[in-house]
Amino acid sequence: MAENGGKEKELTEKVVSEAEELPKTIVRRVVKEKLSQLSNDYEISLLRDSLQAFCESARIFIHYLSATANDTCKEANRQIINAEDVFKALEEIDFSEFIGPLRASLEEFRQKNADKKSASSKGKDTSKKAKRKEPPPAQSPGKNKRREVESDGNDDNAD
Numbered sequence: 001m002a003e004n005g006g007k008e009k010e011l012t013e014k015v016v017s018e019a020e021e022l023p024k025t026i027v028r029r030v031v032k033e034k035l036s037q038l039s040n041d042y043e044i045s046l047l048r049d050s051l052q053a054f055c056e057s058a059r060i061f062i063h064y065l066s067a068t069a070n071d072t073c074k075e076a077n078r079q080i081i082n083a084e085d086v087f088k089a090l091e092e093i094d095f096s097e098f099i100g101p102l103r104a105s106l107e108e109f110r111q112k113n114a115d116k117k118s119a120s121s122k123g124k125d126t127s128k129k130a131k132r133k134e135p136p137p138a139q140s141p142g143k144n145k146r147r148e149v150e151s152d153g154n155d156d157n158a159d
Contacts, residue, residue: 020059027055065089 035044068089073081
């Protein structure tokens with residue numbers, strides 16, 4: 001039975017670590033883009049080991065940054081981490097040079113989302129207005145004939 005427990009623990013650890021891994025294709029793309037900016041002379045290729053090292057380094061950095069931001073959040077007696085907590089965490093772990101570009105990127109992201117929301121709400125408003133301008137559906141001719149017959153019958157009774 002002890003062997004089963006060990007195998008289950010090993011399997012669980014493997015699944016957890018796979019869930020925490022960053023997508024290698026994205027990490028490869030980010031690294032290659034940055035390296036190509038630094039050296040325009042030739043294309044850089046990455047060995048599998050170096051890609052794994054980049055992935056693991058990024059994962060550890062994210063864990064460290066999120067733990068530090070969480071501590072900042074708890075000190076403020078809050079349960080939800082916000083962007084300011086991340087900025088304070090970056091400063092605390094001596095990566096304050098990232099705060100400026102990150103703020104600019106965050107502002108750009110917020111602006112794009114605001115533009116998308118306003119565009120989608122305008123689209124909804126125009127479709128509602130278009131529906132209001134449409135004429136009401138025509139009544140079936142059978143109902144009109146029945147009304148005429150009923151009104152004709154009522155006119156006879158009135159005389």
